Amino acid sequence: MELFQNLIFGFGVAFSLQNLLYCLIGCLVGTLIGVLPGIGPMATIAMLLPLTYNVPPVAAMIMLAGIYYGAMYGGSTTSILVNLPGETASVITCIDGYQMARQGRAGVALAIAAFGSFFAGTVCTLIVALFGPPLANMALNFGSPEYFSLMMMGLVTAAVLAQGDMLKSLAMVVVGLLLGIVGSDVDSGIKRFCFGFYELADGIGFVIIAVGVFAVGEIISNLSDPEERVVFTSKVGSLYPSREDIRQATPPILRGTALGAFLGILPGTTPSIATFASYMIEKKVARDPARFGRGAIEGVAGPEAANNADAQCKFIPMLTLGIPASGTMALMLGALMIHGITPGPGVMNQKPDLFWGLIASMWIGNLMLVILNLPLIGMWVSLLKVPYRMLFPAIMVFSAIGIYSTNNASFDVYIAGMFGVLGIAWRLLGCSPVPMLLGFVLGPMMEENLRRALQVSEGDPSVFITRPISLAFIVVSLLILAVMTLPAVKKRRGEITG
Amino acid sequence: MKRELRSNKDFWAGMMLIAIGLGAMIIAREYRFGSTLRMGPGFFPVILGAILVLFGLAVVAVGLRSGEKIQGHLSLRALILLPVSLALFGALMELAGFVPALAALVFVSAAAGREFKFVEVLLLMVLLTVASIALFIWGLGLPYPLIKGI
């Protein structure tokens, strides 16, 4: 049992007083910045990086990692409580988490989010320890055609799972795809839909749209309602999930973990894709999909688990191949190199204390976050007893500072205000913003990978079916389409015979 | 058969989609379209715009048939004041610094509410400003001048 020995060795490293302390600091700072929109782990780690020069490398990495997944935990808190996505990946949590909060079930939502995250974190820590290197090599097989087919599968699933007004949902996906085009074209460098604003050259930030549509839009909507004076039910209800809640939340957590782990290993995906995918799957398998968007606990449990699993598994390509799968991971890589450690397959042998210590501390960090967060749930929930007329200016303050601080740009704040107006318009017209966000996330990656794949193949579209992984995704997409049309066919037949 | 179009929900939703789609197509005409072999920067936006126009037409058709009305209320005051408060925040961050920007943001956004109690808002403004300074400027070390020029 070499793995056991290694893990015990790792825990030995991580349990030193110094490393525990750095882990705690990292988790605390991470939770804090996770709660605030805009300021993400990336900016924070960049700011703290110089401080780690004088800290031993293991402790430094443990602290930075703590910030990273602390932010993932913290991001869900404001999403659930006030519909303010603190972190890119927690946008999906807004949908059902916030509705749960309005029904007086904020405590349950927070607890399930924490449990789901912790479970996913535990599983993925093991995955990193057990299968890191082979999985990382598998991920390298993903080229442009594979990524395109994967995105395609995502869009097909989205189309299939669009409920309620399917036509409008699909249209909103296209709106999102178009919004995703704004900015410099990767292939030609030309600035599309920028209207002469250099500020738009990098595209519109996901957090800007999400905060605009969800946080600002929600406030306008709440203030517009002449009758409903109480936004949150005054009775807070049980803080902890009932047995029924746990029963309902368990399968989504398992599925979310698996999904997040898979997508997390691929360097070309973002955590928001994992959360979207998990949400869509939960909605599809649910017995009563209509509950989604109205406070379904599965809609919190699945995406939260997926988010954390994705975040954790992003360490695999970074530690074993030296490939940073996200901006934050690039910074961590930088931190390693500042300490003279070259990430890659050798890191496990050259620096076992670092590798196993970091892995052990991931789990300790996750445990710390649950311990930190559970007692805080009562405090967070009591925040909702603040009268709404005082709460909403505070939400505005956090939104504004968060957005401004991302690029230190006023322009971003103006855009967020615009999206607040758009958000309320969409709401009145019955157009859901969630499919729009999905299109926004997938669109640029789809276009980029499609064009790149065709450029490399000299315009030959057969690359998508001659490469096995790509083919697999396309087959799955077709299967999903078939499964979707089947019930419709069945239903019609039922009508005829009945 | 004349239906009230002014409050027809799907009619307006479709119109919005058509407007976005057409807008995208018109602007994207300036970008090279390319071919399926070597797509130019205009390829995706033009195709997507066209699809969106089709969707929009379909939604309009649905709207004309069902005649569903727009539901829910809209407070013009909130609709105008909240974006304005954000705009003020952005402008004052550049012109005057962190404290005036926050003060304006809290004040104007609070004015968008149903009740406006002067003393309460003043207290809230002070509280939020102090808390933000402690959290963002001292805690996270963001490099914003509290009041410009001082």
Next chain:
Amino acid sequence: MERKEARLRWIVCILLIYSLALAVPATSGYAADAYPSRPVRLIIPWPPGGSNDLVGRQIAAKLSERLGKQVVVDNRGGAGGVIGTEAAAKAEPDGYTLMIAAAHHTVYAPLNDKLPFDPLKSFTPVARLGSGPNVLVVHPGVPANSVKELIALAKAKPGQLIFVSSGVGGSLHMGAELFKITADIDYKIVQFKGGGPAMTDLLGGHSQGFICSLIAAQPHIKSGKLKALGTGGRKRSAILPDVPTIAEAGLPGYETINWWGILAPAGTPAPVVARLDGEIKAILAEDEVKKRFLKDGVEVDYLGPAEFGKFLERETANWTRVVKKAHITLEK
């Protein structure tokens, strides 16, 4: 009645805040008798993270110590540096706004005709801090073990090799175009959003070559996942002493490096520039700084204001020539 009064009160109050807000900046125009008398802002025209940001933050920390006033880092990312650079160009030339510039600064002008600033005329050079060579790497599956063999391979299969690049018009893209022109060969250049995804594609063997920063490629060269054929500096790099420069390996005159320097808005008083230059020169002489820079792939490579200015002009002219010859246009 009461409501009206309340409304009046808040209108008055907002007006008060505005007048305060507008009055404050108006009083801030006083001249500095002893520079610096207040914090100095160092604009980094990129988001946090990455070597540009690291260089900027380190120099800011050191300058704060020496100037006795805080040098505050202000990340203004966006549009490949244009936004932050514009902010610096339009700032008051009083020595209280400085900017970190990198290799990209000399590529703006040849590529964009509608820049909101002039990369040369809008700035006063203060000092160059350091430089780092780029490196030509290929996937180990490519049957070429030297620059000459790679050129021969490309000549045998014109347009078939695929080079990845981290963004149109970036200095690395320019390096790849220059390589094409100098060696008189043809290969495809496929663009990615940033160096990370480009590197991943290359490591997976989906493409063949990449001219990238040495520091980014170093771990993969060490682990044998990439072959380094040549470095882009005039001298061999201290980090990879066994690898020849591209110029000595068969492509004389070829050079692709990244560099970092400090610029101030045009019109910044000469005494202020001299003071800053002096402090920077002293900072760069410190062993500790040299070591830290090297860990980020930056070799200290100081140039004073006059030489740095000449260097900027030379580089701009050089890249203008490459852009024209390679027919690179950012369409519209």
